[in-house]
Amino acid sequence: MGAALPVGEPAPADGALPADLTVDAEVDFGVYLHVPFCRVRCGYCDFNTYTATELRGARQDDYADTVQREIELSTGVLAARGPVRPAATVFFGGGTPTLLPAGDLARMLSGIRFAFGLVPGAEVTVEANPDTVTADLAAGLARAGVTRMSIGMQSAVPHVLAALDRSHDPAAVARSVGFAREAGLAVSLDLIYGAPGESLADWRTSVRTALELRPDHISAYALIIEEGTALARRIRRGEMPAPDDDLQADMYETADTEFAAAGYSWYEVSNWSTDAGTRSRHNLAYWRGADWWGYGPGAHSHITGLRWWNVTHPAAYAQRLAGGQSPAAGRERPDAAARHLESVMLRSRISEGLAISDLSDRGRRRIAGLIADGLIDGTAAVHGRVVLTRRGRLLADAVVRALTT
Incomplete structure (x- = not known):
């Protein structure tokens, strides 16, 4: 979720859906909760995230209460158009959701459960940076109803992590997986290939290290150089080489071969799982065109073809909700x-x-x-x-x- 917002029409202050919009109660409904906080900004990242020095008037310890206000607003908006659907999936993304205490994430999840309910067996995912995962945090998330942890491994090779400005110790990935498993959580690992200076051998090391941990699910994304990022500036200045398309293709084929040999099947271009039951149901809902409400600064939502997006800065987001207004900045109907x-x-x-x-x-x-x-x-x-x-x-x-x- 990039920080730049689309160009659309103004969204109403009360967040109301258009009068002629008919909500289909049979379509699955999901929830995305954006946690926009990071300790450091990775050089390749253009997501809507903020370090402590960039918050300017927003507070991390107030965030769960602020999101609860948007949940309450959304309940009224959707209830005005028919029966409120229970959430089939909930996804805490970021940023780094696990920078917040497990209790704050639990309160947001409780707010969703109270407002909409969850379908039996709902998938509830939390993204995590390996350095932020502890045994207590994993256990607290599991007690709150989280079912799945998506861990940002990215690479097992120190110089590749350094090129991406990733701050975690590679050894922290195995610890995080262990803590998640002990808490009874399913585990997904995220990898990135094509970083400056990464060789095919480096990438094979990362793939095999990930497979040794036997996650339920693996995502592998080609590095894309986004304008405005620190990495884009370094490449433009000639300090680092740009990703090589042919090498990235070789890396993809290597990963697909290694994953298949280890018993993982592709179900989306960049995603593999051990079986149909370990696929990311939340992301599948996006690809299949289901409905979802995105909470938090810069979050995007979709209901029956209508799309809208929130203001990006946490302070502006909190200010609107404190004043009883929707945080939506604009919307469109393709x-x-x-x-x-x-x-x-x-x-x-x-x-x-x-x-x-x-x-x-x-x-x-x-x-x-x-x-x-x-x-x-x-x-x-x-x-x-x-x-x-x-x-x-x-x-x-x-x-x-x-x-x-």
């Missing part, structure tokens, strides 16, 4: 063409694929060529689905362009 493009882009990324019948006539005519190019699985296409091959996953954007233009 037209049918934009929704179709997004649906193809998102659904084609997951292993269940996209129904060929959902494509335009022109898109359907492109299928045979994409099969011939080795980008789409021919057997899946015979059964009416667009499913990417490994080569197709590397060229997913090109496949989407072919299917939609």
